[in-house]
Amino acid sequence: MSDKKHIDRIFQEKFKDFDVMPNDAVWEGIEARLEKKKKKQRIIPIWWQLGGVAAAIVLMFTVGNMLINNNPDTPIIVDIDKQQVEDTTKNNIDNASQKGSTQIASEDIIDSNENNESSTVNEEEKTSQKQLYKSNNKEDVVAYQNSTSEKSKENTTNLISKNNNKNTIETIVASTNSTKSITTDNLQIKSESEINEIINSSTKSATTVASTEKEDGKAGEDKVSKILKEKETKEEKGQDIEEAIAEAKKINEEEEKELRRWSISPNVAPVYFNSLGQGSSIDAQFNDNNTSSDISMSYGVKGSYAVNNRLKVTAGINKVSFNNTTNDVIALSDNAFSSRASNSSNGNLENVKLSNSVNHASLMLLSRSSISNNTVSEAINTLQTGNLEQRFGFIEIPLEVEYRLVDKKLGVNLSGGFSTLLLNENEIFADVNGQSTQIGEANNLRDTSFSANFGVGVDYSLTDKININLEPKFKYQINTFNNTSGDFRPFFIGVYTGLSFKF
Amino acid sequence: MSLKELINQCKEKDANAQGQLYKQYASKLFSLCLKYSKNYVEAEDNLQDAFVTIFNKIEQYKQKGSFEGWMKRIAINTALQRYRQIGVFNIIDENAIEDVSIEIDNDEIDLDFLLQIIQNLPDRYRLVFNLYVMDGFSHNEISKMLDISTGTSKSNLARARQILKQKIENYKANLNSQSL
Numbered sequence: 001m002s003d004k005k006h007i008d009r010i011f012q013e014k015f016k017d018f019d020v021m022p023n024d025a026v027w028e029g030i031e032a033r034l035e036k037k038k039k040k041q042r043i044i045p046i047w048w049q050l051g052g053v054a055a056a057i058v059l060m061f062t063v064g065n066m067l068i069n070n071n072p073d074t075p076i077i078v079d080i081d082k083q084q085v086e087d088t089t090k091n092n093i094d095n096a097s098q099k100g101s102t103q104i105a106s107e108d109i110i111d112s113n114e115n116n117e118s119s120t121v122n123e124e125e126k127t128s129q130k131q132l133y134k135s136n137n138k139e140d141v142v143a144y145q146n147s148t149s150e151k152s153k154e155n156t157t158n159l160i161s162k163n164n165n166k167n168t169i170e171t172i173v174a175s176t177n178s179t180k181s182i183t184t185d186n187l188q189i190k191s192e193s194e195i196n197e198i199i200n201s202s203t204k205s206a207t208t209v210a211s212t213e214k215e216d217g218k219a220g221e222d223k224v225s226k227i228l229k230e231k232e233t234k235e236e237k238g239q240d241i242e243e244a245i246a247e248a249k250k251i252n253e254e255e256e257k258e259l260r261r262w263s264i265s266p267n268v269a270p271v272y273f274n275s276l277g278q279g280s281s282i283d284a285q286f287n288d289n290n291t292s293s294d295i296s297m298s299y300g301v302k303g304s305y306a307v308n309n310r311l312k313v314t315a316g317i318n319k320v321s322f323n324n325t326t327n328d329v330i331a332l333s334d335n336a337f338s339s340r341a342s343n344s345s346n347g348n349l350e351n352v353k354l355s356n357s358v359n360h361a362s363l364m365l366l367s368r369s370s371i372s373n374n375t376v377s378e379a380i381n382t383l384q385t386g387n388l389e390q391r392f393g394f395i396e397i398p399l400e401v402e403y404r405l406v407d408k409k410l411g412v413n414l415s416g417g418f419s420t421l422l423l424n425e426n427e428i429f430a431d432v433n434g435q436s437t438q439i440g441e442a443n444n445l446r447d448t449s450f451s452a453n454f455g456v457g458v459d460y461s462l463t464d465k466i467n468i469n470l471e472p473k474f475k476y477q478i479n480t481f482n483n484t485s486g487d488f489r490p491f492f493i494g495v496y497t498g499l500s501f502k503f
Numbered sequence: 504m505s506l507k508e509l510i511n512q513c514k515e516k517d518a519n520a521q522g523q524l525y526k527q528y529a530s531k532l533f534s535l536c537l538k539y540s541k542n543y544v545e546a547e548d549n550l551q552d553a554f555v556t557i558f559n560k561i562e563q564y565k566q567k568g569s570f571e572g573w574m575k576r577i578a579i580n581t582a583l584q585r586y587r588q589i590g591v592f593n594i595i596d597e598n599a600i601e602d603v604s605i606e607i608d609n610d611e612i613d614l615d616f617l618l619q620i621i622q623n624l625p626d627r628y629r630l631v632f633n634l635y636v637m638d639g640f641s642h643n644e645i646s647k648m649l650d651i652s653t654g655t656s657k658s659n660l661a662r663a664r665q666i667l668k669q670k671i672e673n674y675k676a677n678l679n680s681q682s683l
Contacts, residue, residue, distance in 0.1 A: 015614070
């Protein structure tokens with residue numbers, strides 16, 4: 001039983017399967033030390049992160065303020081008004097010679113079987129429209145109604161005496177099937193005096209608008225200079241922060257050699273557009289109308305750079321389009337009564353520019369509610385109610401900071417920042433009787449606007465290179481419209497989903 | 504989860520993955536630490552230091568060679584580091600002792616006893632014995648690791664063997680006298 005063995009062999013054999021589990025306390029100690037180290041590393045990055053967020057907010061605020069206060073569009077608005085006045089003057093003169101030019105807008109709207117009728121209507125109108133007012137191009141409404149009513153009065157067009165130059169009067173185009181007996185002469189008596197009143201009020205309001213805007217401009221300059229000062233001080237602070245950042249970088253560099261810093265993520269999102277307050281981007285008379293929006297899609301791609309394990313800076317590009325439908329809109333063909341009915345804006349749709357196809361139209365859209373308040377013939381109430389649909393789209397360039405709250409396989413992060421929105425789609429449609437007709441575009445949409453963004457995202461790492469993301473985002477639009485009515489504060493919500501590839 | 508995935512998650516400082524890796528390898532490394540340390544408490548300290556180093560340096564592991572081997576090297580270095588710091592290796596060379604091959608009976612010698620006598624060896628003897636016998640390093644490698652000459656390494660090993668042999672013989676004698 002006593003094999004002789006080399007002492008080395010004895011130890012080697014005996015310890016071959018030697019396996020002892022240490023106390024749990026050992027692991028707790030390790031955990032505590034790892035945790036401590038993590039916390040130490042995080043101190044400087046937190047300042048850095050807060051600094052980044054603060055910088056983004058300051059930047060947004062500064063840019064937004066400068067744009068709002070230094071509104072470059074202000075003088076243009078005034079110019080447009082003048083131009084309009086001139087145009088209308090011209091138009092009046094033109095009208096004197098071209099009598100019948102206010103015709104039914106784009107005849108394509110009209111069903112072919114109605115063509116005959118409508119042309120006869122035109123002819124009759126011509127005879128009675130010697131003093132017809134032509135609309136400036138601003139607002140247009142296309143609608144045609146099938147009402148077979150015999151109300152000849154509503155069927156007439158506005159007749160206004162020539163000597164009034166400065167009106168901005170909306171005309172109405174409507175192809176009514178109604179029979180033609182147009183007793184225009186009665187309406188014509190809607191005399192000059194009434195029209196003069198309207199004109200005066202409108203010119204007054206124009207000048208007051210101009211003057212208040214001037215004041216705003218001055219106040220704006222002061223603000224801007226203040227903001228610039230603030231910026232300078234911030235920049236000084238920024239240097240301190242930068243130093244801290246540089247230090248933090250050095251410290252972290254060793255540890256983070258392997259961190260995948262860059263990632264690219266294509267994404268797609270259903271987006272929903274709405275306004276925080278009651279109001280209309282089209283015209284004040286629609287302020288109280290119900291609006292609705294369809295859910296549309298946004299597509300894009302974003303790239304991100306991980307500053308550290310927690311903080312990412314992202315930028316990207318997205319295409320996004322919206323629609324916003326104003327309900328309870330009726331179409332009229334009678335200018336005479338519309339000048340009374342739409343007390344808010346002289347009957348014009350403030351923010352719509354007619355498209356060429358309906359250039360010669362004399363169309364009008366009114367909010368049903370605004371009409372019911374007026375002493376108008378009951379006949380109005382039988383008119384068809386339709387919708388006014390505004391479609392607009394942007395190229396969105398988001399710039400955001402993303403902070404990772406939970407850094408595991410299933411991660412949670414917060415993001416905030418802003419987007420630059422470049423207008424690339426702008427149309428207005430009238431939907432009456434289930435038929436949708438493009439009538440023009442909004443003239444109050446800015447080519448460049450901004451949005452403040454906030455989102456909470458969840459991601460799941462499929463592999464160490466690929467993540468799948470889901471991120472609901474709220475984007476509050478800033479400066480998108482330069483002239484809205486009521487309390488119109490647009491925003492949109494999107495649920496951004498996509499894959500992100502790290503490298 | 505494969506070891507590779509586990510390592511990658513540890514590289515991202517994932518706490519769960521770190522816990523799992525620890526569970527998987529704690530006993531192996533702890534037994535190693537026990538051999539290189541002079542007692543249980545010191546072994547625990549070494550294990551803790553070793554794992555903290557492993558988690559902090561895991562990004563340097565490039566998937567070349569065995570991961571277990573890599574971790575063992577860290578654990579061994581951690582143990583050696585302790586004695587380097589206190590300067591035990593600055594002792595002058597002893598006279599080289601002839602390397603004698605020792606033969607002893609091999610029967611039910613208690614593992615705990617063997618561990619105990621290893622731990623009770625003087626620090627230098629213990630380290631050299633472990634490195635050479637248990638973990639297969641050459642005298643050349645050991646001389647570099649401990650910053651001593653190969654002659655010192657050899658003589659330390661010979662001394663360690665003699666001490667261990669002596670203790671085992673005493674132990675056996677004890678057993679025999681008890682059984683009688």
